[in-house]
Amino acid sequence: MKLSEIVDRLDLSVRSGKEKLGEDVTGGYASDLLSDVIANSNEGDIWITLQIHQNIVAVASMNKLAGIVLVNGREPEEGTLEAAEQEAMPIMVTDMPTFEVVGKLYELGISGTR
Amino acid sequence: MMREFSADLHLHTCLSPCADPEMIPRMIVRQAKQVGLDIIAICDHNSMDNVDAVTRAGESEGLCVIPGMEITSREEVHILGLFRTEASLREMQRIVYDSLPGENDEEAFGPQTIVDEYDRVIGSNTKLLIGATTLAVEEVVQAVHRLQGLAIASHVDREGFSIIGQLGFIPPALGLDALEVSRPQAAEAWKDYPVITCSDAHFLSDIGRATTTFTLEEATIDEIELALLDKDGRKVTVH
Numbered sequence: 001m002k003l004s005e006i007v008d009r010l011d012l013s014v015r016s017g018k019e020k021l022g023e024d025v026t027g028g029y030a031s032d033l034l035s036d037v038i039a040n041s042n043e044g045d046i047w048i049t050l051q052i053h054q055n056i057v058a059v060a061s062m063n064k065l066a067g068i069v070l071v072n073g074r075e076p077e078e079g080t081l082e083a084a085e086q087e088a089m090p091i092m093v094t095d096m097p098t099f100e101v102v103g104k105l106y107e108l109g110i111s112g113t114r
Numbered sequence: 115m116m117r118e119f120s121a122d123l124h125l126h127t128c129l130s131p132c133a134d135p136e137m138i139p140r141m142i143v144r145q146a147k148q149v150g151l152d153i154i155a156i157c158d159h160n161s162m163d164n165v166d167a168v169t170r171a172g173e174s175e176g177l178c179v180i181p182g183m184e185i186t187s188r189e190e191v192h193i194l195g196l197f198r199t200e201a202s203l204r205e206m207q208r209i210v211y212d213s214l215p216g217e218n219d220e221e222a223f224g225p226q227t228i229v230d231e232y233d234r235v236i237g238s239n240t241k242l243l244i245g246a247t248t249l250a251v252e253e254v255v256q257a258v259h260r261l262q263g264l265a266i267a268s269h270v271d272r273e274g275f276s277i278i279g280q281l282g283f284i285p286p287a288l289g290l291d292a293l294e295v296s297r298p299q300a301a302e303a304w305k306d307y308p309v310i311t312c313s314d315a316h317f318l319s320d321i322g323r324a325t326t327t328f329t330l331e332e333a334t335i336d337e338i339e340l341a342l343l344d345k346d347g348r349k350v351t352v353h
Contacts, residue, residue, distance in 0.1 A: 034280060055282055
């Protein structure tokens, strides 16, 4: 499923990386421990987190994730947005908590296992 | 004359809700002396309320006590701040308290006991010391440096509440003065930073379990800073 379709269906607000919304999302991962995301997320995953530190962009780029969804109305830090624009990494925000976002993604057929 | 000083720079007291009630000034000082320490630092979670008491208890026994605090950033990264004076630490505490929401629930997290240098209970801290501040890790390090303190990332070899666990890697521009590891074997993994080992003691029997040997002229934080920079013959040895 294309990232743009997920943005529409979950009514996410896009904060960066608009040019990459046409990319395919092939799975999902939810975690707030970045060391865990480095170890266990897969290329093409959409990542759900409440961390807003700029390291999230580096972690997402390193693992070639499709995009990052920030939950609970959290906004990326300024440095995070700058890094995300540089890396062309889509960051989306929502007022929903992680549980709701993951549930809705699962309903759309996005899975955490391959 | 340069000599070796044995240091354990990360001890909690009974102020930290997760620490043992026996972590009181005279007991801490006695245990520290018994295991051969010359320097300790008191680093309770997000508060300095027992620093003065331990410092005074240490003074009468010839134990150097460095004023410190273990600060929780909003990413839930633990950073040790070691300060030159209690006045600087008090200013750090003001910054931390301004950004530390919540009240402690003793039933859930444990008591936060304030004591005097004779181990007498003189009060209780009501803030949620186990919680996280709203300060980004960069803001914590900057505040410590503005107050001429040393900023050291706590237990980077552990997953919980460490900068590596929470943030995956150390942001290159962060400007940490050193990293703390819990196990000396973990020190070798780090080439770009000075490394110290500390016990992170929550119980009396933990004190001195992991120590750092500093080669210094005297037991002061200025000398420790030189040792971390490997300057003027000052040295750091972990074991």
